[in-house]
Amino acid sequence: CFNFLRSNSSRRNLPPGPYPFPIIGNVLQLGQNPHQSLTKLSKTYGPLMSLKVGSQNVVVASSPEMAKEVLLKHDHVLSGRTVIAAAEAQDHNISSMAFLPVNDAWRKLRKISREQMFSTHQLDISEDLRRAKLKKLRDYVNECCVSGRSVRIEQAAFTTTLSLMSSTLFSVDFGNYDTNSTQEFKHAIQSVVDTVSAPNLADFFPTLRMIDPQGIKKRAEVHFEKLLGIFENIINQRLESRKNNTGGPKKKDMLEALLDIREGSDYDLSCNDIKHLLFDLFVAGSDTTAVTTEWVMTELLLNPEIMSNAKHELKIVVGDKAEVQESDISKLPYLQAVVKENFRFHPTGPILIPHKSETDVEINGYIIPKHTQILVNTWAMGRESSLWSNPTSFEPERFLDKIDIKSQDYKLLPFGSGRRVCPGQPLAHRMLHLIVATLIHNFDWQIEGIKGKDENREEKFGLALRKAVPLRAIPIKI
Numbered sequence: 001c002f003n004f005l006r007s008n009s010s011r012r013n014l015p016p017g018p019y020p021f022p023i024i025g026n027v028l029q030l031g032q033n034p035h036q037s038l039t040k041l042s043k044t045y046g047p048l049m050s051l052k053v054g055s056q057n058v059v060v061a062s063s064p065e066m067a068k069e070v071l072l073k074h075d076h077v078l079s080g081r082t083v084i085a086a087a088e089a090q091d092h093n094i095s096s097m098a099f100l101p102v103n104d105a106w107r108k109l110r111k112i113s114r115e116q117m118f119s120t121h122q123l124d125i126s127e128d129l130r131r132a133k134l135k136k137l138r139d140y141v142n143e144c145c146v147s148g149r150s151v152r153i154e155q156a157a158f159t160t161t162l163s164l165m166s167s168t169l170f171s172v173d174f175g176n177y178d179t180n181s182t183q184e185f186k187h188a189i190q191s192v193v194d195t196v197s198a199p200n201l202a203d204f205f206p207t208l209r210m211i212d213p214q215g216i217k218k219r220a221e222v223h224f225e226k227l228l229g230i231f232e233n234i235i236n237q238r239l240e241s242r243k244n245n246t247g248g249p250k251k252k253d254m255l256e257a258l259l260d261i262r263e264g265s266d267y268d269l270s271c272n273d274i275k276h277l278l279f280d281l282f283v284a285g286s287d288t289t290a291v292t293t294e295w296v297m298t299e300l301l302l303n304p305e306i307m308s309n310a311k312h313e314l315k316i317v318v319g320d321k322a323e324v325q326e327s328d329i330s331k332l333p334y335l336q337a338v339v340k341e342n343f344r345f346h347p348t349g350p351i352l353i354p355h356k357s358e359t360d361v362e363i364n365g366y367i368i369p370k371h372t373q374i375l376v377n378t379w380a381m382g383r384e385s386s387l388w389s390n391p392t393s394f395e396p397e398r399f400l401d402k403i404d405i406k407s408q409d410y411k412l413l414p415f416g417s418g419r420r421v422c423p424g425q426p427l428a429h430r431m432l433h434l435i436v437a438t439l440i441h442n443f444d445w446q447i448e449g450i451k452g453k454d455e456n457r458e459e460k461f462g463l464a465l466r467k468a469v470p471l472r473a474i475p476i477k478i
């Protein structure tokens with residue numbers, strides 16, 4: 001009957017959705033895992049559904065057809081971003097690729113990252129910077145074998161990702177497994193990720209923005225300042241060594257490319273832009289890659305036959321060498337299928353990063369008003385039985401024929417699509433496959449603690465979708 005109350009005239013022909021309570025709207029229906037609650041609601045209200053979270057209009061697309069409407073047909077007006085309160089710390093939103101609206105400043109950053117940072121050419125020339133870092137991961141797991149310690153996979157993957165990213169971006173290794181030397185950086189990134197992920201009432205009740213009732217903005221100021229300060233030091237040191245020619249041969253990393261651009265005449269790129277860009281890349285890239293690695297390893301450990309197939313493929317392609325190279329990845333279709341199946345089943349960004357409508361838009365006869373938050377529920381799509389056979393079963397084989405992740409049918413969108421598609425995808429692709437391949441090619445693994453599939457698949461919603469219970473596994477040297 002609540003649905004009946006929601007007449008078209010009172011709600012300006014919005015897509016259907018649950019009745020919003022005064023002031024709080026549908027907040028109570030979202031629960032701890034909003035992607036799951038939204039999936040259930042979409043079974044009642046359909047693939048284009050509207051809700052109210054506090055005073056914020058929210059529209060959710062939950063089918064490939066609706067995702068295509070949002071990310072292709074109306075992408076030009078649905079690619080805005082709502083700036084959360086935390087993102088205003090240190091004026092980050094003014095320079096941030098992730099929070100800028102689609103404007104010239106955002107286009108410049110996207111173009112630079114596409115052409116100068118994540119192009120195949122740039123990634124190929126920085127491959128050497130990443131190679132040695134995988135050896136450190138092998139050494140660390142070896143030590144755990146010797147001492148009989150289990151490995152907390154997400155932590156090891158996070159450290160490795162930081163190490164790979166910091167080497168690729170500015171030739172500094174910020175990933176050490178046991179020492180304290182890089183803890184400051186790790187801690188700074190983790191604190192920013194946690195602050196940005198924390199649900200903030202002030203984001204849904206604008207009147208609370210000034211009050212900051214949970215103190216999230218205040219904490220964000222501290223953590224953002226710390227991390228931006230680390231990047232500022234790195235940039236200043238590099239500028240100094242470029243000026244005095246004290247840095248040895250020209251570096252092959254991305255900071256060097258960015259500083260070349262800054263000195264050239266093609267773009268207007270300041271050190272402040274570079275600092276905020278590095279910030280976004282680390283915050284968006286490190287946790288996502290680590291969490292995805294943990295899910296992939298979980299599924300491999302829960303499915304011994306799939307683990308055995310993946311190891312067999314590595315044995316054939318890599319042989320007895322310990323080192324898996326980036327050029328091997330294209331020869332590992334089964335491992336790639338495992339990663340894709342993982343993205344279907346455990347999408348790292350289950351509702352992408354929320355988009356915002358810049359004008360009123362009509363979709364399927366419904367009106368989406370200006371400044372509505374738009375979510376694409378990729379989690380719902382990955383588990384939809386009309387799209388996938390046995391959707392709750394982990395079956396990489398379904399991806400063996402179709403290798404392309406950017407499928408035109410919008411069924412699998414782990415990195416989004418359209419203007420806001422993840423710019424770091426080419427680096428993420430290399431890092432993910434390299435870390436998982438290194439872990440399973442060199443070691444056998446035994447899951448520690450809970451062993452059941454259901455418990456191991458429990459989720460915790462955040463900036464990236466984590467495992468509710470972290471995966472610990474005991475390595476055995478092959």
Ligand code: HEM
Nearest residue numbers: 098284285288289292348349352353415416420422424428
């Ligand atoms: C497994 C790893 C990763 C996954 C699953 C992932 C996924 C995503 C998704 C779903 C989005 C939002 C797309 C949208 O709003 O429609 C996104 C945005 C973004 N990602 Fe990634 N990402 C990953 C790794 C990375 C890496 C390694 C980097 C950088 C080195 C990166 C940088 C970014 C940035 C800067 C944005 C915001 C772009 C914008 O708003 O214009 N990501 N990513």
